Amino acid sequence: MTDKRHFQAPELGAVNVAPRKVRPMHADEHWASQPWYEAPREDPDVPEVYTYTDAMSYDPGEEVAFHSSATAKTWRLQIYRDGLAPEMVHEVEALDGAFAPTPPDAYRYGCNWPVSHRWKLPSDLRSGFHRVISSCERANGGRFVQHHFFVVRPTEATRRAKILMILPTGTWTAYNDFGGANHYFGVEGPNRDEPSPVLSLERPWTRGMVWLPAGAPRICADPAPEMGDAPRYPMKEWAFANGFGQYYAASGWAQYDRHFVLWAEKEGYALDVITQTDLHYRPELLDAYPCVTIIGHDEYWTWEMREAIERHVEGGGRLARFGANFLWQIRLEENGKRQICHKFKAIHKDPIVGTGQAHLMTSAWEDRNVRWPGASTVGVNGAHGLYASWGGFAPNGQRGFTVYRPEHWVFAGTGLHYADIFGDKQHIFAYEVDGLDYTFRNGLPFPVPAAGQPETIQILAMAPAVLAEDEPEGEGFRYYVRSSDHEGLVECITGEITPEGLARYKYGSGMMVHMTRGKGEVLTAATCEWVMGLKRGDPFTQKITRNILDRFTSSTHEAKA
Structure with a gap:
């Protein structure tokens, strides 16, 4: 095992630079007019290597099988446990390169590459996120570097934390476009321009989800636009210009979860880590932890995952959710190696519609055929929240939370008052958020009662x-999402697109909420960008987070509002 004091990041320096090639640029070209997905070049003159593992998570002592395709003669494999003090745990030099073609439907059925290496994990390996680095040399001193990951689960022998961190890997999978498609776009359909409702886990992750260089843009209007400025989408522009996945900023370890881990470890909070797939198939892993947390963007859940969380909270567990966009039901098949989500087309395309399993239809949780609002589990709903502070979604809008109940224990020691705003300088209120239908009484917000809430x-x-994006006209103005999500979600919930339905769901909110459930409790800070308050040093966001984690890991308090 490499001494972590001498750890050197494998990503150091310029990597993945293709040979210079002049090509025409047409005046109507735009990143949105030519969506791209990651795939190998498969050109022996431009060496590369790609790797994935046979599972997403393992117990200590289990064997990891690495599946690879390489046009390089030899390549290097490195694995390090990521965190505040990264630790190299396994290295193999000069593996023989073996090329295997990438099937045209790899996104749906997997790559089916041969095993290139096997490694039995040490029996005492700590739980955590482990980056898998495959790299090879290119001409003139260049290098090609590809990132994958696996998670080491905690066991009774290796468990060391009071906090269990669940990685939102259902959402990561939904945005992974390697091989041709994800749940948002792709090469499905007769015109090869549709997303895939079926995604395989037996493929690499698209570039940017596991590792990012410092300074990669986030999904937020930063800085805010001046009057008359055309709408900007810096994350798309940067990805297009630098060879990263077009959805790198929407989801993944590098963009969200890693920032929380670095802050938590610096603050002295120990974390054990599992994936959502573990939550689905091994819900008993929750039992040993007083506090469960999930971070960033957790848009996709299975029915079984939600049942596991609700049982845990009912029995006295606590959920600290620093994330948002609780929106879609998915199904897992083949022991988690395949993910299903038909989204807006579920009522027409999902084969379980009209069967005894229709409640598992892969549509929105608020869909009239599913009817299990997210508030039941996390206190807020995706359909009453959505977008903030980017593109045409209130780009000059509020960037932090307005406090309404400063007397609540979550704000203890902050000195915050009624109507104060915190986190605005660090832009913690952005991208996607969750909320509730609400009303005001005597200056205070209250949830409007609803079934299942x-x-x-x-x-x-x-x-x-x-x-929906507001679309004022201006010189050179063009918009990205526009009203497509608005119309699709209204149709899911109400069964049709009507002016009344569009008006009801056009405006939402992002909320911090607290609720008790059985013997346990839930605190949700429903914004994807909460982690930026931690990373960028907002004292209010940091103190609130400490209040939540300290209370939820204590054995001396009762679950009271």
Whole structure:
């Protein structure tokens, strides 16, 4: 095992630079007019190597099988446990390169590459996120570097934390476009321009989801536009210009979860780590932990995952959710190696519609055929939140939370007052958020009662959000999402697109809420960008996070509002 004091990042220096090639640029070309996905070059004159593992997570002592395709003669494999003090745990020099073609439907059925290496994990290997680095040399001193990952689960022998961190890998999978498609776009359909409702886990991750260089743009209007500025989408422009996945900024370890881990470890909080696939198939892993947390962008869940969380909280567990966009139901098949989500087309395409399993239809949780609002599990709903602070979604809008109940324990020691805003300088309120239908009484927000929504929910802080881009005209203006999500979600929920339905769901909010459930409790800070308050040093966001984690890992308090 390499001494972590001498750890040197494998990504150091310029990597993945293709040979210079002049080509025409047409005046109507734009990143949105030619969506791209990652795939190997498969050119022996431009050496490369790609690797994936036979599972997403393992117990210590289990064997990891690495599947690879390489046009390089030899390549290097490195694995390090990522965190505040990265630790190299396994290295293999000069593996023989063996090329295997990437099937045209690899996104759906997997790459089916041969095993290039096997490694039995040490029996005492700590739980955590492990980056898998495959690299090879190119001409003139260049290098090609590809990133994958696996998670080491905690066991009774290796468990060391009071906090269990669940990685939102259902959402990571939904945005992974390697090989041709994800749940948003792709080469499906007669015109090869449709997303895939079926995604394989037996393929690499698209570039940017596991590792990013410092300074990669986030999904937020930063800086805010001046009057008359054309709408900008810097994350798309940067990805297009630098060879990263077009959805790198929407999901993944590098963009969200890693920032929380670095902050937590620096603050002295020990974390054990599992994936959502583990939550689905091994819900008993929750039992040993007083606090469960999930970070960033957790848009996709299975029915079984939600049942596991609700059982845990009912029995006295606590959920600290610093993330948002609780929106879609998925199904897992083949022991988690395949993910299904038909989204807006579920009522027409999902084969379980009309069967006894129709409640598992892979549509929105608020869909009229599913009817299990996210508030039941996490205190807020995706359909009453959505977008904030980017593109045409309130780009000059509020960037932090407005406090409404400063007397709540979550704000203890912050000195925050009613109507104060925190996190705005660090832009913590952005991209996607979750909320509730609400009303004001005597200056305070209250949830509007709804079926399946716990009565114990308290709204602690909030800010406005929108579901459709406003589209004022201007010189050179062009928009990205526009109203497509708005119309699709309204049709899911109501069964049709009507002016009344569009009006009801056009405006939403992002909220911080607290609720009790059975013997346990839930605190949700429903914004994807909460982690930026931690990374960028906002004292209010940091203190609130410490209050939550300290309370939820303590054995001396009762679950009271």
